[in-house]
Amino acid sequence: MKVEERQSIRVGADVGGTFTDVVLIDDEGRVHTHKVPSTPPDYEKAVLDAIEQMLGGAGSKGSEIGQISHGTTVATNAVLERRGAVTALITTRGFRDVLELRRIRAPQIYDLFFSKPPPLIERSLRLEISERMSADGDVLVPLKESELPELVEKLQEEGVESVAVCLLHSYAFPRNEQAVGEFLRRKMPGVPVSLSCEVLPERKEYERTATTAVNAYVRPVMESYLKSMRNGLKGMQIEAPLLIMQSAGGLTPEEDAATRPVFALESGPAAGVLAAALTAESVGGGGNIITLDMGGTTAKASIIEGGRLAYSPQYEVGASLSAGSRLLGGAGELIRAPSIDIAEVGAGGGSVAYLDSAGGLRVGPRSAGAVPGPVCYERGGTEPTLTDANVVLGYIRDGELADGEVRINPESARRAIRDRIAGPLGLGLLEAAEGIHRIANARTMRALRSVSTERGRDPRDFLLMAFGGSGPVHAAGLGRELGIDRILVPPMPGLFSALGLLFSGVEHHAVRSCLLSGDSLRAEAIQKIRDELSTALLSQFAAEGFQADEVTLGGSVDVRFQGQTSEIRISLEDGVLLEAGLRAMEERFEAEHERLYGHRSDPDNPREALAVRVIGRAGARGLPGTLETARPSGGSAPDRQAYFGRKGEAIGVPVISRGELTEPMEGPLLIDEYDSTTVVPPGTKVEVDEQGNIDMRIST
């Protein structure tokens, strides 16, 4: 199971809704890339085909592959498309509607036609059992085991393929839940059983139930997907470990991902941020990076501080992008599982530009998607999109893109923007296109602000790393808006997530709810929980072939002022927590509280600890100093007319490739690549650093 240290071929495969990106690093350290259309519903096909072709290209055999790291949206898609297993839920008597009642909240106000997403497990498959624990662990109603056989009968009758069990207070007192689980596993050996105390031992029944329900719902789908993948790999004599990217940014063995798929739902976006984090040390700036991943439909932002990722305790799958309120929620399936904190807005190349009834210019969140796509693709699109605007502005080249996957006709883009936007607004064509570009930036700013200023972080203390197909086009303008003077565009920006997969390590998280305050908030109490969680994690790593000394453990505690709504996660710096360490932790909490909210609360206000968390990591590799690509870099191209500045004219702008940027230069420049263009506005200095990043310095 263990990741081999020998110099062997490694593969990273990132499967998205539209494209599957596969990168392979050969035994000489050269990176091969392959971008192919995804192959739903058999997503593994594109991956397997790509690997076969790339092995052929590199003249290697399947047996030489030492590791495959994989980011997949298979589980997410199963939720979005409601294609999961027939799933049942067992709850404490009196509480079977908890899953469907959710937190009662509607995601948007003023919308009388909002409908709650139908529950993943419908009411007829939510079954109750007589039992009840109190919050203190008293048995109020003993588990009525005589009800269990009838329960199993009902599950079999209904053809249930997967079962979730979530009983009240099982996060701390799991005895009844475990007993139910044991019985079901014994009587229904082929049916996977997800226990809430195993998936998410945290207080709050809806959050725990929902997370366990999603896990159960996608489990058979993930299991069969990984099995097909494994069979396909075997067919190519590939016996290497298959590691799956989790939402929290670490890899986990395929067996674990099959059992707890809910931790791997946000696999793809996580990999890109992780790749940025891996480069954090080498790019300077104290490892403070805001990432921007802008593709066809969305722009995603995340923050890396001192090389550390920011985590979000929960998120929703399937929430519509226009319901982007971080307060309300309720539009999608709630998952309370650690994930990299990524803010998302509906602004990407396919975002549609239109005029509202009062003559306001809007961009997105509606997207023309891949079909019909931007007008300039000439695949039937009639409404102008952000990509059309970028083509009109001269930022994106015409002709063939990405090995001929896309052909761009600038004349159709011009016509669409002239007819639908510029004309009605009485603006010039270039002004209108620039307006669309800037409004998309303004929308994207909401994501960037929500990971920075909304968290009390000043963007000016960060550098911006932009990737995804549209990220490098918008990076300089966004950097200026944020007051960020340094922008990096990594090599292969369109394949950056796949690249991140190649260098990530294995990671496991453990958490336990507690409620420590006053006299019970003592260093020993926290230390005891941490030790138990650490021991459990180390034995999991041992089973995967890692020695204890290869595993790095990091602890943290969720702290809040007593009675407050939201906790702040504070890391535990020392291996052994003494009272002095506890004081230091409390001081860090208060400092962070002041930073986030501008005040420290009353000095006499007691603090309380809600949960202890431990993260274990092993087997990560830093990104190498340079990445040598097997793909030849493009030759020089003629100048292109591009528009900068609000009242000016388009000007002739030199077009170069990344490889041609051997000396520091100054914008205006357009750096064309395989699947993206980096726009360097006038006055911006640019060079390529030792890692191959395009490094722009904006004069402020």
Place this chain on the structure above:
Amino acid sequence: MIETDPITREIVKNALASAADEMAVALYRTAYSTVVRDCLDFSTSLCQADGEMIAQGVTIPLHLGSIPYAMETLFAKFGDDIEPEDVFILNDPFDGGMHIPDIIIVKPIFWEGERVAFAVTTAHHLDLGGRLPGSSACDNTEIFQEGLRIPWLKLFRRGEADESIFTLLRANVRVPQMTIGDLRAQLAACHIGERAVCDLIERYGKETFTHCAADLIDYTERLVRAEIASWPDGSHTFTDHMDSDGVGGPPVRLQVTVTVKGDGLTADFTGSAPQVRGALNNTLSFTASVVGLCVRSVLREADVPNTAGMFRPLEIIAPEGTVVHGAMPAASSMRGITGFRLVDTVFGALAGLLPDRVLAAGEGGNSLIIIGGQRLEGAPYVYYELMSGTWGGRPDRDGNDGLCNPANVASNIPVEQAESEYPIRVERYGYVPDSGGAGQFRGGLAVEREWRLLEGEAHLAIRSDRRLHPPYGLYGGKRGTPSNTILYHQDGEEVLPTMVSTTIKAGERVYHRQAGAGGWGAPLKRSPAAVADDVRNGKVSAEAARIDHGIVVAEASGEVDEAATGTRRREMRSNGDAA
């Protein structure tokens, strides 16, 4: 004067909305009370220098219209005495506030010595003293029973806190740590709003900012007027009732006539009941908020900025001395229920004008359950739960089963959290089958919940409604089932009134069931498959399916029995049930 182009305006609009949301996130995250943290009963907004609102966070809609009234009285009182780093505080409903529990905090924002904007936050506080824990009680009969009354005061003068106000507050509330904590959360949010506005001015310049802000209000007005102009001119009157006046008195009549003429709309509440004895009296500002909310909700354009421009096309007529506009010393702490019922009333009138935009009546608003007392070790506690809600059937789809009222953004309190932090046990929580009004599109199911007190003795205050006047159906849809409340004690059970203040003892249980929502359209038009789904899921019994919808579902297979259904539906039609 700088020209604002549509592009810059859109950018500033995004930035302002983002700033108001940032304020809301800060307030929410640092708040202490369950009212703020789980019920989200608060709002954040930004106003331009003259007090007109330019942005509101995604927070409780019913605060939307209150800001203009508050700002007007602030100016009347302080005029030019508004200086940098001042902070103002208000809750007095007779000085521009809404009701005692809602504290409004306003911070003026200055740029180079000149006032450019205001950051405004409103939060419902758990307790501000008064007769009973939680301050709010339906049977308060004058404002002096409802807790500490704060007219407009300077809480901070040029950055210096007026400690005497804090001292007075601490001495008058039951859980000072929580009240002060939530107040600090409001101050933090104002601070964040101030920072965001200054950032914006730094980037775009003061001229552009002020011009864009004013323009944004005009733009909002244009959007709303354009849409109202597209509606047919006409007038529709609708009447609904609350069961009681809060002190056991008779039902309270609420009436509105909505008139659409050209690009303007008038809501005339003449005909509504006189001011009532209990704490159900609205301020004019709250009644105006209701109209704004209802009109905003039926607009086709979803992305209307939340600015003062929303209210310009609206005229509100609400005579003073009535339940929709109380006069001194009217009690108002529980006026939320009046607001909810007015929402039903205004929607009812709009349904007559815009049949395809309005839903049948929902549960009728939150039920409030407040349990307050002392823990065994002596610490006071107030457990404050807003139970909510379910939606009426809609012109093209069923009502949502179990979802907070569209006039609100409340959430429930997790059972495990309640039981960990309070001497309370929740015995059950779920849907009530057969409670949604029949219709082509069924009304949402009622929600029930039951609490057991575990320690000592406690005050219990309940505010509910919709027992004598269940939620209405529309266009042939049937009404929902009535609400109910039962107290289980040693000697048996007792049905409690909809609005009540009493005491309970350890071991006793309180059961509350909200009303089921009304249906939309004739039940005979309901799709048989939808009924079969409801029967399979135990949301509708086979018996009710047959009686109400004329659908016979075979018990064994769960499938619709076509022949028996045909017979039953013919029988119903011949009995005069509309098709």
